[in-house]
Amino acid sequence: MTDTIKKTLRDSAAMRWTALLLLALAMFCAYIFMDILSPIKDLMQETRGWDSTAFGTMQGSEVFLNVFVFFLIFAGIILDKMGVRFTAVLSAGVMLVGACIKWYAVSESFMGSGLENWFTNNLNYIPLFDELGVSPFYRGMPASAKLAACGFMIFGCGCEMAGITVSRGIVKWFKGREMALAMGSEMALARLGVATCMIFSPFFARLGDHVDVSRSVAFGVVLMCIALMMTIVYFFMDRKLDSQTGEAEEKDDPFKVSDIGKILSDGGFWIVALLCVLYYSAIFPFQKYAVNMLQCNLTLTPPEAGSYWAGSGVTIVQYVIMLLVAATGFASNFQKKNSRRFILLGISIAALIAYCVMGFRRQSAESIFAVFPLLAVLITPILGNYLDHHGKGASMLVLGSILLIACHLTFAFVLPAFKGNAVGGVIVAYATILVLGASFSLVPAALWPSVPKLVDAKVIGSAYALIFWIQNIGLWLFPLLIGKVLDRTNPGVTNPTQFNYTAPLVMLACLGVAALILGLVLKVVDKKKHLGLEEPNIQ
Secondary structure (H helix, E strand, O other): OHHHHHOOHHHOHHHHHHHHHHHHHHHHHHHHHHOOOHHHHHHHHHHHOOOHHHHHHHHHHHHHHHHHOOHHHHHHHHHHHHOHHHHHHHHHHHHHHHHHHHHHHHOOOOOOOHHHHHHHHOOOOOOOHHHHOOOOOOOOOOHHHHHHHHHHHHHHHHHHHHHHHHHHHHHHHHOOOOHHHHHHHHHHHHHHHHHHHHHHHHHHHOOOOOOOHHHHHHHHHHHHHHHHHHHHHHHHHHHHHHHHHOOOOOOOOOOOOOHHHHHHOOHHHHHHHHHHHHHHHHHHHHHHHHHHHHHHHOOOOOOOOOOHHHOOHHHHHHHHHHHHHHHHHHHHOOOOOHHHHHHHHHHHHHHHHHHHHHHHHHOOHHHHHOOOOHHHHHHHHHHHHHHHHHOOHHHHHHHHHHHHHHHHHHHHHHHHHOOOOHHHHHHHHHHHHHHHHHHHHHHHHHHHHHHHHHOOHHHHHHHHHHHHHHHHHHHHHHHHHHHHHHHHHOOOOOOOOOOOOHHHHHHHHHHHHHHHHHHHHHHHHHHHHOOOOOOOOOO
16 A cells, blocks of 8 residues: 555655646746736827726726626536546636637737727627626727727636636645645745736837737737646646546535525624725735836836846846745745755845846836735745744734735825935835735735634635635726726826826725724634634644
8 A cells, every 4th residue: 555655646746846836837827917918007008098997997807707607606616526637727728718819809900800890889888787887898998998808807717717726736736745835835936927927018018119018918828828738737647646546536515505694694704705805905906007006106217228227138137036036035934954044035135135226227117016926925934834833813914904004005195205206216116015015925824724713614615615706896896996096086197107096095095994994803703702813723
């Protein structure tokens, strides 16, 4: 029996970490495509006529089918019935289809075509959805934005399916082994996709003498092809593992309609679900506007044409430095010898400073915001280890909400005060973005492990499905709201780098205030009912 176990792929550290790498790379590519247009919002307005309302409506469409057609529930059913490997390949295929449609929508081939004429004259009124005020289109919306929204909806279905599938795949390969480290590593790599997008999307759009936003989306399409190949390789690895163990695929418990009443009557569920939607609605929709917000609030002077800082080569160098920051910072947490830990940490900090200096010299808003996930990559293992051994999960939720409020208010009121101060503004921006990234690690690290302590174990799978569905409502609504608020509070503004972002940022800060109140309520409930939220996970 022992010999049989030693021959399985799962028993080999190299093979199980290869399986993780395949899944993590697929999510890395998905995260890049998710925000592929975010750093070039100004170019979308200049070249495709997308105002903030059109941009926000398109961005919010990603989760439209998950929310209003309940595809998120169907994804769980598919995963349960078909297993991890089939669903992984299916999700990558669906994302690729959606990505291709979005690419065609913003390409020059679509402009002036018969399909553009059809989209201009149609989908201006959607029965029932218009009456409810939740239509993914509106009269006067650019045809390219409508078709891009259709593609993004399809991509969103595949992306959400991929998210729950990757988590299930990690459990299958790492159960009883380094599961916490594996999940933290996957999350860290996926979040680096955000930074990659911020750097390379504008790079491809502005490559050469002609600005073409479709090149950025084409870059994302290529990455989705790579993601599909990663999942196909994983398919064969996973099938080989099952043939070696003789086990049937592990599957999640299916979502049951009968569970809904039990879950919705649970006060603990509502606290967690509302915390989730409030916090994530203040982060992910903000990412889609963050670069444009920096363009509007920082004094950025493009480097002299022909100089090193204006060239394309500096983009590659800066990205390599970013990877060095992430790799050394993440690895420093797992060194047993203090000397090695401090050496790696020192390299990471020095590389981070070098990256920030380069971002300032490039005078690039997108490269400045790209530091967002770097501090999160560094501290995620620290937070996970602290929660496992010391607890304080509810306190971390409160602290994360306070940091969230402080960051959005800093963006709203402090950063604009530095307009005209080229150095001071960039320093404030860097510091605030890094703290926001830390908050982005703090809250999820404490939030998700709290769910099993608040919800009956018999309905935990159904509870997660409902929480994700409620979360998606916020991810659909707030990109759209930010766009509408921007247009309403900036009447007559046509220059995409002259918007006043105060009102949208205050709105996002209010979400943080609501999350803070719920976090404090959660602490009170935990103290009264002894739920164990402040206790360590490892007893």
